[in-house]
């Protein structure tokens with residue numbers, strides 16, 4: 540395919556260098572945005588009298604027919620083109636002849652590629668936001684269903700305090716809610732128009748950038764032509780958002796993997812989301828969760844790659860920046876694969892309600908409740924902590940569970956416990972421990988219900 544810059548050159552580019560320079564292999568997916576940008580640009584050129592109206596109309600009609608044919612796959616991008624912009628312009632020339640050459644008036648591939656990428660990313664932000672929204676909806680449904688399920692809550696991966704499974708699941712809801720918030724926020728900065736910056740210094744043609752911005756749905760026009768063609772911060776912001784989001788999914792994945800193990804058996808995963816082993820017939824592996832955790836690495840890597848590409852670049856455009864696309868596309872693809880896969884994994888999972896409840900038995904996870912009781916009797920918390928420590932030791936030495944302590948034993952452990960036997964034996968039950976934590980954001984079912992209502996309201 541004919542180059543866009545052949546005139547100055549006497550000999551062909553070396554084949555090896557062609558390969559190095561080529562971006563069509565990965566930027567071909569921008570063809571829709573490239574055409575949309577060109578349609579808006581050509582229309583503006585015609586409206587501003589920079590090219591003749593009928594020329595603009597020919598270009599626009601040519602681009603539209605090209606778009607339809609590419610969509611219908613009756614046309615394909617020429618594989619030997621240098622990049623997507625060259626490919627689209629070449630095909631347009633085949634259709635409408637030399638007038639196609641007027642499209643690039645007052646434009647450079649530098650502002651063109653930035654425009655295409657922003658258009659594409661803007662669309663993908665909406666896709667990803669929807670995918671996260673679906674995931675959150677699933678979480679609220681699970682939380683509703685598991686409202687009665689008791690789970691040992693952990694700190695340091697040691698049993699800490701009993702909680703409701705719904706409370707645990709909703710923790711992820713809020714993490715993802717903030718991810719979605721970050722995405723909405725960064726989308727505003729993606730949605731600004733670079734086109735009209737030309738190669739880097741603007742143009743002498745009487746263009747109307749506002750008009751192009753409006754046609755393409757951009758919120759505003761980037762005010763500095765150098766900045767417009769040379770920064771990729773909007774993309775780095777997206778990769779940062781993606782890294783944080785993947786970190787959240789990776790933590791959830793880790794829990795699913797642990798909970799699915801023989802030691803925990805807190806969850807049984809559906810056949811649709813597990814795979815077997817080629818040698819061990821008994822195996823059912825939590826591959827989805829493992830891949831979600833594993834792919835987090837590449838997304839972090841993509842963020843680091845882009846930060847590194849950009850850090851030493853002098854203004855304005857440098858070819859280094861062609862390296863922005865693969866990390867971006869890879870990240871988008873990864874998110875759009877991992878999020879629904881994790882959704883399917885969780886929505887089809889069966890939680891081991893009995894196992895979870897049983898796991899709280901004898902784990903001393905209501906020890907804080909006993910301490911709080913003593914505090915309510917007037918003992919300073921530090922002293923109460925000590926007393927409960929001796930109670931726990933008493934139980935450990937006799938192989939007893941805290942919730943099994945009965946009768947006079949309490950009185951022998953501390954004078955403040957004398958005569959409170961009945962109260963205490965209920966208080967030390969897991970269920971009452973949970974229900975007592977009714978502070979805002981706590982694990983008591985009244986609090987979790989309120990939380991769930993708030994969560995659902997965020998989804999409207």
Ligand code: ARG
Pocket residue numbers: 562566622648649652858860861862
């Ligand atoms: N393929 C290039 C990129 O992705 C397009 C811009 C090329 N500009 C240039 N002056 N060679 O960055």
